[in-house]
Amino acid sequence: MLDNNQLLRFTTAGSVDDGKSTLIGRLLYDSKSIFEDQLVAIENTSKRKGHDGVDLALFTDGLRDEREQGITIDVAYRYFTTPKRKFIIADTPGHIQYTRNMVTGASTANVATILIDARHGVIEQTKRHAFIASLLQIPHIIVCINKMDLVDYSEEVYNKIIAQFEDISSKMLVTDVRFIPMSALNGDNVVNKSENMPWYQGAPMLHTLETMHISSDINKVDARFPVQTVLRPQREGFIDYRGYAGRVASGIFRKGDEVTVMPSGFTSKIKSIDTLEQTLEEAYAPMSVSITLEDDIDISRGDMIVRSNNKPEASQDLEVMLCWLHNDSAKPRAKYTIKHTSNDQKAMIKEVVYKFNINTLDRINDDKELHMNDICKVKIRTTKPLMVDSYRENRTTGSIILVDDATNETVAAGMIV
Template sequence: MDMLRFATAGSVDDGKSTLIGRLLFDSKSIFEDQLDAVESASKARGNEYTDLALLTDGLRAEREQGITIDVAYRYFATPKRKFIIADTPGHAQYTRNMVTGASTADLAIILVDARKGLTEQSRRHATIATLLRVPHLVLAVNKMDLVDYSEDVFEAIYKEFSDFAAKLDVNDLTAIPISALEGDNVVERSARMPWYQGTSLLHHLEHVHIASDRNLQDVRFPVQYVIRPQHSAARDYRGFAGTVASGVMKVGDEVLALPSGLTSRIKAIDGPEGSLTEAYPPMAVTIRLEDELDISRGDVLCRPANHPQPTQDLDLTVCWMDDRPLTIGQKIGVLHTTRSARAIVKDIAYELDVNTLHREQGIRQLGLNSIGRVKLRVTTPLMVDDYDDNRTTGAMILIDEATNGTVGAGVVRAI
């Protein structure tokens, strides 16, 4: 079975955690002791029903406040597919957590409360999901039971979201009316909305096509670690360990090592369970070459005829995640795949308004949760691709050198 990674996003109290709890409960993916713990916690909070949101709200602070703060990951499987869920927070101050959850997602579920319609956070999360090039979006209009399962309410929200999504260049958008609390259209089709002719949410998650979304065209293999055993039996072994970012690597293929520019051929590919004839994303493997090349952590193996051009000038779309603003002239750390570098902020071209998508120019800084176009100059050449072509080599994180904390996320892509 293949695996689908998806993230839930939306405004506060739109029902993200309840939806995931319903998926886990109705698909019989939770243990009895987990359910007992949730039932006990629900009674302690005075609820007359089992609050399935507590299945994902694991932190004590989250349970006390009834909100999601951190990204909660859950795993489940059906006979059709395996799933990894990232339940992301809805509060504006935790937008950075949403970026974390969506960065590796194949699909994003944007939840909207049927009573409230689109909010600023709904638009913000849709914008971030699009900037992160999440291939598939699902608009889940939740709490339909509180609007009498009205088709007019659903259609109005769908039209408003579709008009907004048209400005974001969304490739695949599906809209589903649901009630996470009651279970309507979550795992099974609901008889309460006969006007809806589509599938349930779980059916859509099981059948959405993601194979063509993988980076299979251009070989990119960032080297994470050089393996040189010290014991005599394997002293001649020299392998380059890492995760295949894109493309298919086969034994006998010619590869180019960057930034040195030297070429060789793949002698062997070693996986966790033995030798392999080929490797592809997201496999973690060790590559052995026919020639003794000087390769270290941060270098990249690729095709000689198709390789990124090392550059020290970066033009990024940045989501800023720190309370202290990003300013022109600021020095910052950059982590790109397995290579680290220092950088200076040369310019901030504009800040993006997530509601109107207006580009405000002439600004000198980006505040918390702001999205904008930033130009950096790095000390070490980086082998970057356009984010539209490669989500791994086209992305990087920004690091505060004093605290070593992540303060921003950037993609090599214009908006």
């Protein structure tokens, strides 16, 4: 039964000490999703640190530096299963300098859980994380108003924070927002319904995650196959084999389909679709296969096989919503390597069109410098055309990263407009 369960990926976000790691620890602890040896190790560590009970945050703070500082400094992934669903959790840091980690953790999420300290309400980091979740088009947001025990489980405080969050979410592309008052430390409304907040008529967090409808974020219409490598095996039975290997980014390819190779524009038909074990009649995202064509066409890594009646845009000039991830500022008209599917090209940021003021969500038109965590719209020019769709239509072919050639560090992540 569990093998047929739908997988749900969710990320946690919030400011420092809002209780993200404690919330995940409570989820794992109360749902009995922790191995006995892990529990014993955490209990011993908690006693050594002088805690009366189990320090739930230690279930996700796996690095030594994190345990010593008592904070999360990297994206911690945890997996657990209930009788109703499988889950992958990305626990991200709350410090402003680690906002880039939140972008990493949220990039594949179906649900974003944003924690708010009931004592402080909506703050700048809340707005920043909500805005990033909106940009990444995460369809569901659960706002966890945590530490309700420290405000005497006040319904008035809860309603005030809802009003604050709705004021900012109304300016974003967010379709489904749910609010849950809780105390992760005490377990109120995490796995079990709280007796301390009878005024809250909704479901606890785990039940909400188990029953939430999750639609696939894979584009099933636009057939896109970025070529990763060309297979020419020189062994018996495969002497004349020429296959183009890669992962289907979106859509469906079938034997006999008329396809176009981009950017060259040459057309052919699919001769076969192969895996290591067998030949298939069709392949769909995210399957990894090898495709052979009826005609001998010059194809190499970075090219894209698409259906002839449904082509992406091939362009050297891109408009991108960019999140700057690096400590160093962007260099004016500096050249970077842009990575898009299996295609790597040289690129240059031609223009910063505008930046966002995270507090007001207003556009800033007179500031053209990019610093860490800045979110902006830019124009990028590449040396050769990239085959792109908008991020709204296709997450895979609509996303890019920029890499500094000198250090080989990722400096920015972007979504094609």
